[in-house]
Amino acid sequence: MPGLYGVEPFDVGYGAAFNAGQEGPADVECDIVEGDGSFTATTPPPCGPPDGIAFVDGTMLTEARLTRMESDGTVTPGLAGCWATGAVLGMVDAPLRIDYVTHERVSIMCGGYPIDLPSQSQGWSWTGFAVSGDMNDARNRLQRAMRDAEGKLGEMLCDNGWLTVLDGPLSNIRKSRSTPVIGYVKTHHRRMLAPEHWARVPELKPGQRTSIFAIGADTFACYLRIGDSGPWASPWAGIVRIEVPALAGLSTAQQTLEQASAWLPGYASTPHRDPRAPVNLTPIAGLERHLHRVGGNPALALRAVRAAVLQLNAQTP
Amino acid sequence: MDIPQPTTPPIGLVDGSQESSSRRIHVVLEDDALVQLDELLAIPTTLPGGQEVVHFGIVTELFSRLEGADLPSDTARVADRILPAEHVRRAEVTLLRVFPETFVAPNAGSAVHRSDGDLRALALFEDQMDAKLPIGLDMGGRPVHADMRFVDGRAGGHVSISGVSGVATKTSYALFLLYQLLETDAGIDLLGGRTERNRTRALVFNTKGEDLLHIDRANSRWDEHPDAPDQWATLGTDDPAPFQSVSLYAPRLESQSGSVIADIHSRNRNEVHPYGWTPEDFIRQQLLQFCFTAEDERNTQVGLVEQHVRIELLRRVRRLQNDTTGAVVLLKHSPADAGYNPDRLAGREPDQAPGSAGTIIRSFEHLIDHLVAMSDADEETQNEWFGRSAMGTRGAFIRRLAKLRRRIGRLVSTGVTPVDLENGRIHVVDISRLHDDAQRFVVGALLDKVWADKQGVGRLPLRFVVLDELNKYAPRQGFSPLKELLVDIAERGRSLGVLLIGAQQAASAVNPALPRNAALKVAGRLDAGESDAYKFLSPTLRERATRFMPGTMVVAQPVVPEPVPIRFPWPPYATNPDEAKDAGTATVATDIIEKLAGQAQPDSDDGMPF
Numbered sequence: 001m002p003g004l005y006g007v008e009p010f011d012v013g014y015g016a017a018f019n020a021g022q023e024g025p026a027d028v029e030c031d032i033v034e035g036d037g038s039f040t041a042t043t044p045p046p047c048g049p050p051d052g053i054a055f056v057d058g059t060m061l062t063e064a065r066l067t068r069m070e071s072d073g074t075v076t077p078g079l080a081g082c083w084a085t086g087a088v089l090g091m092v093d094a095p096l097r098i099d100y101v102t103h104e105r106v107s108i109m110c111g112g113y114p115i116d117l118p119s120q121s122q123g124w125s126w127t128g129f130a131v132s133g134d135m136n137d138a139r140n141r142l143q144r145a146m147r148d149a150e151g152k153l154g155e156m157l158c159d160n161g162w163l164t165v166l167d168g169p170l171s172n173i174r175k176s177r178s179t180p181v182i183g184y185v186k187t188h189h190r191r192m193l194a195p196e197h198w199a200r201v202p203e204l205k206p207g208q209r210t211s212i213f214a215i216g217a218d219t220f221a222c223y224l225r226i227g228d229s230g231p232w233a234s235p236w237a238g239i240v241r242i243e244v245p246a247l248a249g250l251s252t253a254q255q256t257l258e259q260a261s262a263w264l265p266g267y268a269s270t271p272h273r274d275p276r277a278p279v280n281l282t283p284i285a286g287l288e289r290h291l292h293r294v295g296g297n298p299a300l301a302l303r304a305v306r307a308a309v310l311q312l313n314a315q316t317p
Numbered sequence: 318m319d320i321p322q323p324t325t326p327p328i329g330l331v332d333g334s335q336e337s338s339s340r341r342i343h344v345v346l347e348d349d350a351l352v353q354l355d356e357l358l359a360i361p362t363t364l365p366g367g368q369e370v371v372h373f374g375i376v377t378e379l380f381s382r383l384e385g386a387d388l389p390s391d392t393a394r395v396a397d398r399i400l401p402a403e404h405v406r407r408a409e410v411t412l413l414r415v416f417p418e419t420f421v422a423p424n425a426g427s428a429v430h431r432s433d434g435d436l437r438a439l440a441l442f443e444d445q446m447d448a449k450l451p452i453g454l455d456m457g458g459r460p461v462h463a464d465m466r467f468v469d470g471r472a473g474g475h476v477s478i479s480g481v482s483g484v485a486t487k488t489s490y491a492l493f494l495l496y497q498l499l500e501t502d503a504g505i506d507l508l509g510g511r512t513e514r515n516r517t518r519a520l521v522f523n524t525k526g527e528d529l530l531h532i533d534r535a536n537s538r539w540d541e542h543p544d545a546p547d548q549w550a551t552l553g554t555d556d557p558a559p560f561q562s563v564s565l566y567a568p569r570l571e572s573q574s575g576s577v578i579a580d581i582h583s584r585n586r587n588e589v590h591p592y593g594w595t596p597e598d599f600i601r602q603q604l605l606q607f608c609f610t611a612e613d614e615r616n617t618q619v620g621l622v623e624q625h626v627r628i629e630l631l632r633r634v635r636r637l638q639n640d641t642t643g644a645v646v647l648l649k650h651s652p653a654d655a656g657y658n659p660d661r662l663a664g665r666e667p668d669q670a671p672g673s674a675g676t677i678i679r680s681f682e683h684l685i686d687h688l689v690a691m692s693d694a695d696e697e698t699q700n701e702w703f704g705r706s707a708m709g710t711r712g713a714f715i716r717r718l719a720k721l722r723r724r725i726g727r728l729v730s731t732g733v734t735p736v737d738l739e740n741g742r743i744h745v746v747d748i749s750r751l752h753d754d755a756q757r758f759v760v761g762a763l764l765d766k767v768w769a770d771k772q773g774v775g776r777l778p779l780r781f782v783v784l785d786e787l788n789k790y791a792p793r794q795g796f797s798p799l800k801e802l803l804v805d806i807a808e809r810g811r812s813l814g815v816l817l818i819g820a821q822q823a824a825s826a827v828n829p830a831l832p833r834n835a836a837l838k839v840a841g842r843l844d845a846g847e848s849d850a851y852k853f854l855s856p857t858l859r860e861r862a863t864r865f866m867p868g869t870m871v872v873a874q875p876v877v878p879e880p881v882p883i884r885f886p887w888p889p890y891a892t893n894p895d896e897a898k899d900a901g902t903a904t905v906a907t908d909i910i911e912k913l914a915g916q917a918q919p920d921s922d923d924g925m926p927f
Contacts, residue, residue: 088401096401267399273388282394286385286401 006234018188018236027191033220033250034212039197041208047262051092054162055283056154058085058146059291062139063298064305066107066115077135078109080117080126080305083146084291085153088283089162096283100153103294105301106145108138117308118315124304147172154181165264167284170219170243182260183219185241186279192221192241202235209242209261212254218246220253224261227268227278238278240264320369320416321439323359323430328352331360332407333425339412342374342422344429346406352376354861355456355882357432357440358410360423372423373432373440374410375879377857381406411855413440413879442876448507450497451552452837452872453883460552461883463837464876465507468498470776473836473875474811478820479851480841484867487820487841488525489892491783492532493885494818495519498781499742500561501554508779516778518738520767522760523747524785527583530745531891533563537898539889548886557889564741566592566734568751569727577732580750583894592746593733594762595643596678600630601663604729607761608721610754610797618706622714625704626688631655631662635670637677642731647687648675651701681729685722689715724752728759736763738780753789760790761799767815768806776814782806787819788826800828807834824851838873838880841865854880 032039066078084103090096107126109115114128129145131137151172157164163180166173170183191198193213201210204225212222221243229237242260244253268278274285295301328350332343342360346352353376360372383395385402394400410429415421416439432440441461443449448465455461467473476494478487498504499519508514523529535558539545549557567579569591579589594604605627609619632655633648648670656662676687691702692715703711728751736746746763748756767780784790791803806815807830817831823844824832832838838853843862851859853873858880862871873880891897 090398094398095395095404096398098401098403273391282399283401290385290401 004235006237007232018234024190026189029194030192030213030215032193032197032211032213034254038211039200040211041200041204043205043208044258044262047259049090049263049266050163052162053090054157054164055088055167055281055287056085056150056157056164057167057284057287057291058083058150059288059295060142060146061295061298062142063301066109066305066309068109068111068115070111076109076111077138078107078115079135079138079142080105080107080301081142082106082295082301083142083149084294085146085149086287086291087153087157088287090283098287098290101291101294102149103291104145106142108141110134110138116312117305118311120304120307122304124301124308126308165281170245173245180256181245182256183243184281185243186276188236188239188241201239204239206238207261207265209257212250212257214246215243219243220246220250220257222257222261224264226265229278230271240279320361320371321435323361323436324433325431327428327430328358329408329429331423331425331427331429337422337425339420339422341412342410344408344410346408352379352408353456354379357437359430359432359436359440360427361430362421362423362427364419364421368419370419370421371416371436371439372412373414373416373436374412375881376408377411377855378409379406380409411879413877414442441881445876450507451503452494452497453870453885454548454551455881455883458548458551461872461881463872463874467836467875468816469508469779470811470814470816474816475807475835476818476837476839477824477832477835478818478839478841479824479843480822481844482822484842486867486870488528488785489888490839490841490870490885491785491818491820492529492890492892493888495521495743495781495783496560496888496890497552500558501552503553509777513777515742517742517781518778519743519781519783520738520763521743521745521783522785523745524749524756526749526893527581527747528893530565530567530581530584530589530747531894531897532560532743532745534891535559535898536888536891536896538896539887542887545887549889552886559890560743562742564744565589566736566744567747569593569730569733571727577730581747583897590734592736593728593730594735595731595733596645596680596684596729597634597636597643597667598735599681599684599729600634600645601667602762602766603627603631603659603663604758604762605630606798607758607765608725608754609717610757610761610799618710619714619717622703622706622710625706626702626714628657628659628662629702631659633675634667635674636667638669638671642679644677644679644731646670646672646675646677679731681726682722684729685718688718721754724755725758728755738767757790757799760784761802764799764802764806768802771813771815774813776812779814779816781816781818783818785820787821787831788823791828791831793826793828804828804830807831836875839870841870842867
């Protein structure tokens with residue numbers, strides 16, 4: 001009998017949600033730490049979102065490719081781009097609002113030393129960075145800038161008592177943190193459970209979560225089917241991993257993950273308004289759209305980079 | 318003139334997400350700014366080169382949306398606190414003016430202020446008005462002015478008021494304007510002082526109930542409108558009072574006894590003149606022509622017969638010897654030397670003649686009887702009276718005339734009082750109880766007199782005519798002497814100082830010359846199906862006017878390029894019998910109330926359960 005087919009919206013910008021198909025060297029077999037250690041799929045009891053919830057996310061965009069011809073004739077690549085981060089804050093009896101938005105325009109050159117793009121009128125300016133590697137490293141540097149800002153914002157909100165949902169894994173949150181912070185992971189790059197457990201994760205019905213497992217010593221996590229992706233969807237569509245720091249102990253983690261499994265599906269997006277539905281949370285989609293606007297028009301950004309480069313070259317004797 | 322600076326903080330910014338034009342912009346409002354339709358705004362702009370200009374505009378529409386919500390269903394997501402969104406309010410602003418005149422659009426992103434103080438006067442072009450007549454209060458309660466030069470005939474004249482009956486308050490507004498002109502200090506000044514005001518006359522036709530026959534009395538519901546005194550004070554009148562110097566006229570009560578008393582029920586009959594025309598007036602003022610004003614009558618030859626009869630009456634009319642009541646004698650034979658020029662004949666004082674010289678005419682009845690008799694006379698006599706018209710036409714003329722026997726009859730008799738504009742400033746003539754034919758007859762006869770008296774006299778003294786239901790007198794279709802007269806007044810009246818304050822339910826039903834020649838165009842609640850006829854209103858305002866509450870009007874005037882919605886205060890004068898405060902009755906009523914109050918024991922706890 002042939003296997004079951006599934007279809008997902010193809011979006012080159014985000015990549016596939018499930019990349020952990022084949023055995024890979026990064027695969028790990030995390031231990032299930034809940035109950036008797038066996039794999040279960042359970043529906044958490046209903047629970048509304050807490051008062052004082054924050055969703056944190058960031059966006060980034062490469063707006064121009066740069067090159068520099070060195071004196072020996074070699075050509076070094078680089079990029080000019082922009083990242084932005086912000087938070088959606090929710091309190092009982094108030095509409096969700098976007099706050100703490102920051103953005104930065106950067107230039108990142110390979111080859112070890114930065115480019116100093118002169119500022120342009122209408123507010124275009126760049127912070128210069130350098131990486132020693134290639135274009136991939138340059139892109140990673142841009143992403144790191146965004147992730148650092150996300151982490152900083154997430155920690156700040158945690159400190160202020162917000163239950164923070166960070167879009168992505170908790171790798172940028174200091175591991176000592178015990179106050180409520182939830183990592184929300186939409187893409188699955190590697191197998192994280194024993195193969196017999198891993199194979200059962202797609203059995204989750206919408207709103208159900210798996211048993212909690214430990215990722216290393218510092219994180220507890222579970223899989224959650226956040227919403228119904230439709231009968232056409234691939235087995236892993238609609239499944240996210242939510243994780244919390246381990247430091248507060250298993251029972252706190254269990255309570256947080258149990259409750260989050262109950263209220264997070266309420267924020268799931270719907271396919272007609274978001275190609276990444278249901279996993280891309282509606283507040284985060286709204287935030288991303290706002291952050292893209294804050295970053296400004298990419299076509300104008302490219303024009304500004306061109307003007308800056310012309311100006312820079314004109315200064316060179 | 319220096320450009321005044323805004324005195325209050327900005328209420329928003331010129332929207333940069335869509336284009337601003339030199340005619341229309343959008344303003345993104347500050348969170349705490351309360352801005353309503355019709356508010357006047359000012360946008361200071363520095364042009365390239367450093368010149369400062371201010372754009373003035375009026376809020377013509379307001380918008381509100383959730384920015385970030387793209388689909389209708391997103392609204393629920395925002396309300397459920399699932400989707401972040403920002404509430405944004407915008408105002409569409411129609412630009413009125415750039416000061417100093419420069420044809421540019423305001424800069425996107427510019428701060429927008431309210432047009433307060435000196436800015437407001439500029440926004441409404443009041444700096445361009447030499448003489449400002451308050452014509453109402455804007456939605457914010459501040460006075461709106463008209464340029465008097467467009468009211469008194471110097472640069473323009475006539476007022477056209479449109480709107481649905483009952484809710485458009487057309488008549489009330491016409492009276493308000495009249496009050497502003499004739500009874501307020503500002504109006505008196507603008508008319509050229511008290512002497513000139515006292516030479517000014519207003520002829521007001523009452524077409525509904527006996528409503529306007531009480532404007533000389535205080536309004537009994539004045540106390541129900543505690544904001545009215547302040548509104549009048551804002552308009553410059555600290556002590557509003559009923560109209561002064563009012564003469565009232567009603568038709569003669571129909572009676573067999575021949576007594577002459579006014580047909581009026583809501584007032585003492587001795588306060589109202591029973592008006593009409595004596596047979597001599599009827600013939601010499603050639604009023605027969607205004608007996609044939611129905612729409613279809615000019616399509617036939619009846620008009621030719623009427624003209625012939627009218628001239629023949631003028632040729633034969635003589636005053637009855639030893640009579641002072643206005644009775645006439647129609648000579649048996651047409652004088653050979655009399656001529657056929659009606660105006661010359663009419664201008665000649667008739668000789669006296671004994672009753673035996675012909676037929677004595679004391680009433681409309683007598684006149685018709687005589688003409689009927691003439692139509693049965695021998696052919697020679699018939700030809701003298703009716704010309705060589707066909708038998709059928711002659712018959713049609715007589716039939717139509719006979720129909721008017723009851724309709725117009727009581728207006729033409731001996732002993733009635735003519736409407737004489739010398740007897741006071743304001744003359745209210747009741748035509749409400751008359752048949753349509755008789756209403757047209759009265760309006761035609763009186764307007765013809767006013768018009769004739771002003772020929773060759775010059776613009777001053779002014780004559781204002783307040784006439785509702787203009788569509789009845791000057792309909793879009795057809796021909797009649799009355800319509801021609803009204804069109805003539807609309808076209809030439811302003812230079813002769815005859816100024817029409819006309820009202821109609823629908824401007825489309827009136828001969829276009831009338832609204833077109835009106836300098837002030839006013840509309841109250843409009844009929845949705847009719848609003849196409851009001852090209853002077855913007856489409857939004859036209860649509861809005863179908864929802865106006867009673868008392869809200871919109872005024873277009875030549876100086877201000879955009880019509881301005883206004884309200885006007887509760888009148889100090891009665892505008893219908895129910896509002897009329899009768900001093901005598903009121904005193905009695907107060908006495909009774911006081912007596913009753915004395916008997917009652919307000920402190921008694923009778924009937925209280927605990």
